[in-house]
Amino acid sequence: MNDRPRFSGGRCIPDIDTLDFLSRVLDQVSLSTYFHDVHSDFYSKYRAWIESTELNTVSGLDQFPYQQFTQGTTEAIDKFYMRHRDKTIKVLPGEYPYHTKAGYAKRIDTLTPNDALIISLPFASTGNQHRYKELLWEASNLNIPVFVDCAWFGTCYDIHFNLNYPCIEEVSFSLSKTFPLAHLRVGCRFTKVKDGLTLYSDAGYLNWLSQWVGIQFLDRFSPDYIPQKYYEAQKSFCKILNVTPSKCVQIATGNKEWEYLDRDGFNRLCLSDEIMEWYYEET
Numbered sequence: 072m073n074d075r076p077r078f079s080g081g082r083c084i085p086d087i088d089t090l091d092f093l094s095r096v097l098d099q100v101s102l103s104t105y106f107h108d109v110h111s112d113f114y115s116k117y118r119a120w121i122e123s124t125e126l127n128t129v130s131g132l133d134q135f136p137y138q139q140f141t142q143g144t145t146e147a148i149d150k151f152y153m154r155h156r157d158k159t160i161k162v163l164p165g166e167y168p169y170h171t172k173a174g175y176a177k178r179i180d181t182l183t184p185n186d187a188l189i190i191s192l193p194f195a196s197t198g199n200q201h202r203y204k205e206l207l208w209e210a211s212n213l214n215i216p217v218f219v220d221c222a223w224f225g226t227c228y229d230i231h232f233n234l235n236y237p238c239i240e241e242v243s244f245s246l247s248k249t250f251p252l253a254h255l256r257v258g259c260r261f262t263k264v265k266d267g268l269t270l271y272s273d274a275g276y277l278n279w280l281s282q283w284v285g286i287q288f289l290d291r292f293s294p295d296y297i298p299q300k301y302y303e304a305q306k307s308f309c310k311i312l313n314v315t316p317s318k319c320v321q322i323a324t325g326n327k328e329w330e331y332l333d334r335d336g337f338n339r340l341c342l343s344d345e346i347m348e349w350y351y352e353e354t
Contacts, residue, residue, distance in 0.1 A: 078340040079332055081195070081248065083226075084297060084321050084347050089250050089288070096287045100280065108275055113282040114138045116289045117259040121244060124294045127227060131234030135242065135261035139272035140282055142256035144222045145169060147243040148189065150260075150268050151218045152176075155187040158216075162189050163206075164335035165196030167220065178335070182206070184213050188238075191220040193227050196337035197324060198317025200230060210238040218243070225249030227319045228298045240264060248321075249297055250288050257285035304350040305342065314340055321346060 083089075118138065122129055141147045148167075152160060152175045160176040170176035170189060182188065188210050194201035210217050219242040221232065226248050234242055241262035247253040256278070260268065271277065301320040309316040314323040321343040329338035 076331060078329075078342065078345075081322075081339075081341050082343050083248050083251055083253065084301060084343045085251065086297065086300070086347060087351070089292065092288070092291060093251050093284075096284055100284075107279060107283065109279050109282045109286060110140055110272065110275060110277055113140060113286055114259070116286055117244070118261075120289045120294055121224065124224075126295045126298055127224075127230045127232060129232040129234070131232075131236075131239075132242075132261060134234060134239075135263055137263070137265060137269055138259060138261045139268050140277050141243060141245075141258040141260045141268065142278070143245045143247050143253075143258040144220050144243040146256075147241065147258065147260040147268070148218065148220065150266055151187070151189065151216075151241065154264070154266055155216060158185055158187040159183070160187045160189060163194070163202060165194070165201075165337045165339075166335075167191060167195045167222075168334070179206075182209055182213055182215060184215065186213075187216045187218070189218045189220060191222065192232060193223045193230055193317070193319050193322075195220075195223075196334045196339045198223065198227070198319035198322030198339075200318075204233075207236040207238060211236050214238070216240040221245075223248050223319050223322075225294045226297050226321060228295070228302065229318050246285055246288060248319075249294075250292070252281075252284065252288065255281040255284055257281050257288075301346050301350055304346040304353070307353075308342060308346050308349050312340070 161179040162170045162176045164178050217238045222245045243260045245258035298320045305316050305320045309323050314325040316323050323340045325338040332338045
């Protein structure tokens with residue numbers, strides 16, 4: 072039973088069309104699906120899906136020659152931790168709580184040459200771009216490796232995903248915030264380096280079933296489907312609550328009234344259930 076406070080957490084909108092599609096896709100799963108090697112198709116389709124967005128701009132993805140299926144963005148983050156275990160890994164206050172709860176990262180104060188940086192775009196606690204340009208310029212000047220977490224891509228609009236900074240070592244995407252696939256863990260990492268994840272990806276030792284389901288969603292829904300559908304519902308519902316909508320349709324930030332949702336100084340609301348209900352009531 073989910074006993075989390077209202078508007079807490081971060082999850083996909085329980086969109087009726089995507090839930091219905093998932094049900095139909097899972098009905099098609101068979102042993103032949105399970106044993107079907109799909110990872111080459113998955114990579115090309117995921118890259119094309121990202122670059123097809125018309126509500127955002129994406130530049131620099133072609134700078135990353137290697138890509139791998141991941142169990143969401145979190146598996147890719149773990150590999151970054153492992154590869155840079157000799158460095159101090161820094162994150163901004165309000166970043167994905169996994170970093171500090173797992174004990175691998177420290178909240179940022181200043182960057183030094185022996186650091187590594189993880190930053191989300193859109194930012195986890197605002198749904199907008201947050202200190203991205205300034206930190207990536209600084210990291211580039213200091214030759215600090217950077218991981219860009221794009222877990223909220225597919226829910227956002229008016230974000231420029233500039234991946235051209237030389238400091239960016241890898242960037243990761245996931246379908247968990249966009250579609251009802253969180254427990255299938257469908258993600259994709261784009262990287263300039265090779266590691267253990269590359270080795271078992273090259274060997275095809277992967278979750279083919281999750282990739283196959285992911286491909287069905289990539290083929291059926293654009294990366295702009297969710298933000299286009301729920302943009303007006305987000306604006307209307309945020310006006311009722313007197314909170315500030317972000318550039319991710321299911322995220323808003325609130326004033327002191329919402330301090331029970333505090334994330335290192337950010338009062339973040341996840342509106343997934345409410346804006347879905349508002350949309351279907353109004354339409």
